[in-house]
Amino acid sequence: MRLIQTIATISILFNTPAVADTVKLKNGDILSGTVVKKETDKLVFQTQYAGEININWPDISSLSTDKPVKVMLANDTSFNGEIQAAEDGRAIVNLTGLNTNTDIDLKDLAYINPSAAVSGHGVDWSGYANVGGAATSGNTDNSQIRFDVEGVARTKQNRYTIGAFANRASANNESTAFNSKGYTQYDHFLNKQLYLYATGALENDKFRDINLRSSAGIGSGYQVYETESLNLSVEAGVNYISTDFKQAEDDRYSSGRWALKYDQLVFNKVKFFHQHEILVSMEDVENTLVFSKTGLRVPIANNLNASTQLNVDYANLPAEGRKRTDKTLLFSIGYLW
Numbered sequence: 001m002r003l004i005q006t007i008a009t010i011s012i013l014f015n016t017p018a019v020a021d022t023v024k025l026k027n028g029d030i031l032s033g034t035v036v037k038k039e040t041d042k043l044v045f046q047t048q049y050a051g052e053i054n055i056n057w058p059d060i061s062s063l064s065t066d067k068p069v070k071v072m073l074a075n076d077t078s079f080n081g082e083i084q085a086a087e088d089g090r091a092i093v094n095l096t097g098l099n100t101n102t103d104i105d106l107k108d109l110a111y112i113n114p115s116a117a118v119s120g121h122g123v124d125w126s127g128y129a130n131v132g133g134a135a136t137s138g139n140t141d142n143s144q145i146r147f148d149v150e151g152v153a154r155t156k157q158n159r160y161t162i163g164a165f166a167n168r169a170s171a172n173n174e175s176t177a178f179n180s181k182g183y184t185q186y187d188h189f190l191n192k193q194l195y196l197y198a199t200g201a202l203e204n205d206k207f208r209d210i211n212l213r214s215s216a217g218i219g220s221g222y223q224v225y226e227t228e229s230l231n232l233s234v235e236a237g238v239n240y241i242s243t244d245f246k247q248a249e250d251d252r253y254s255s256g257r258w259a260l261k262y263d264q265l266v267f268n269k270v271k272f273f274h275q276h277e278i279l280v281s282m283e284d285v286e287n288t289l290v291f292s293k294t295g296l297r298v299p300i301a302n303n304l305n306a307s308t309q310l311n312v313d314y315a316n317l318p319a320e321g322r323k324r325t326d327k328t329l330l331f332s333i334g335y336l337w
Helices: 002-015
Strands: 021-025 030-038 042-047 051-056 060-064 069-073 078-085 090-095 101-105 109-112 124-136 142-154 158-171 174-189 194-205 210-226 230-245 251-266 270-281 288-301 304-315 325-336
Touching: 021 042, 060 090, 078 101, 142 325, 174 210, 194 230, 210 251, 230 270, 288 325
Parallel strands: none
Antiparallel strands: 021 030, 021 060, 030 042, 030 109, 042 051, 060 078, 069 078, 069 109, 078 090, 090 101, 124 142, 124 325, 142 158, 158 174, 174 194, 194 210, 210 230, 230 251, 251 270, 270 288, 288 304, 304 325
16 A cells, blocks of 8 residues: 555646646737746747747736746835735735735836846846967968957946957068957946946057057947847047057147937847947047947857957048058857846
């Protein structure tokens, strides 16, 4: 009898369906899996049969979770708890740690498991590190290496960015590229979209006669979009630029600044990105600098990606004997976090 009871118990345990989050759609379909988050008009839902999917929030009639999630309403009220399905279009949240619950309209549920930038709790970290290079030997000896790295820390009211890149290349033991740049920026958000910023950069480029160029500036920006699939911001302000040339006369001036940062997921998880910065001297509008980079990042596995990008640097008044435009086409392997 004991053996029979044991076998029966094991059979019941193994045949009991695993508890999961459930989504019921207005067309009657029922999906089981795990609620990941909701930050836009889509619910990110993890399933065993289709991986991570996005469900249009207006198409959901009811929702339930088997574990507590963080819920944030449109009026910024937030609480932790398990969501239970109620009548169509509504839900009951059993508040964690409290012997009570609250009834909500799904139309008022703005976020589930929101990021730190939305909830105001904690820090969201993101960034990338890329490296690329090539080497040949024999009749021609060439070598090239480049790295670039950027890290971003985001809270609800602040964003901190720091980054750097370096290029080194040689042909037949003679240097053909030698430049590097480090930059940082601090953004303070006055509301969800408008922010003030302070930025700074240090740069050198042997073949543009730049021993050291430093710039620092302040201004305001507007975050048009800020999601995992689409980011767009524009900035305008003033910069002070000081350039120490190796041979040409040193240059110092104030400038107006315009910048744009844009990236978007295309072709499933391939990311297109474009950034540019334009600096125009307040003393001589012909003294204009433009920096831009445009490219694609293609996922390989987990957080690894391959990227290709075109960098264009333009100086309308370059040092004597130097060209106005430098273009660099890059291929690299990188890590995203």
